Amino acid sequence: MSVLPIVTYPDPILERPCAPVTAFDRRLGRLLDDMYETMLAADGVGLAAPQIGVAEQIAVIDVGDEHGRIELINPVVIEARGEQVDVEGCLSFPGLFGEVPRAKFVKVRAQNRRGRPFVLSATGFLARALQHEIDHLRGVLFTSKVVRYCDLEELEG
Numbered sequence: 001m002s003v004l005p006i007v008t009y010p011d012p013i014l015e016r017p018c019a020p021v022t023a024f025d026r027r028l029g030r031l032l033d034d035m036y037e038t039m040l041a042a043d044g045v046g047l048a049a050p051q052i053g054v055a056e057q058i059a060v061i062d063v064g065d066e067h068g069r070i071e072l073i074n075p076v077v078i079e080a081r082g083e084q085v086d087v088e089g090c091l092s093f094p095g096l097f098g099e100v101p102r103a104k105f106v107k108v109r110a111q112n113r114r115g116r117p118f119v120l121s122a123t124g125f126l127a128r129a130l131q132h133e134i135d136h137l138r139g140v141l142f143t144s145k146v147v148r149y150c151d152l153e154e155l156e157g
């Protein structure tokens with residue numbers, strides 16, 4: 001596995017919709033492993049493929065809860081309910097944080113690295129991470145949804 005460089009804003013790849021994955025091969029497995037290692041090295045809880053320069057519908061998430069490592073290929077939100085507003089950041093926007101409204105509950109359908117479909121339901125922080133990463137795959141960045149930016153002093157205080 002290797003740690004890959006993270007693409008930062010305003011690289012245009014971050015605002016382009018990604019292509020669906022059609023080949024569930026060893027290359028995909030290696031990419032997922034590298035993305036996970038890159039995410040951990042950057043101290044992140046989620047990473048989408050365009051953030052490492054790959055315009056394909058692939059994301060990894062690990063918010064440190066009982067779900068552990070989550071791999072999402074071609075994910076789609078099939079149900080969303082409620083609202084939560086909380087502070088969010090992004091590895092492609094170092095040092096930038098803002099309050100973002102998100103659905104409180106989401107149900108996501110995706111495929112695993114072997115192409116097998118699964119459904120994942122989540123609330124709270126994991127639901128937020130899922131929405132953030134799936135947005136990336138549509139070329140949508142969290143900055144387009146921020147209702148209020150936070151300064152670092154405020155967060156540390």
Ligand SMILES: [Zn+2]
Nearest residue numbers: 089090091092
């Ligand atoms: Zn992000």
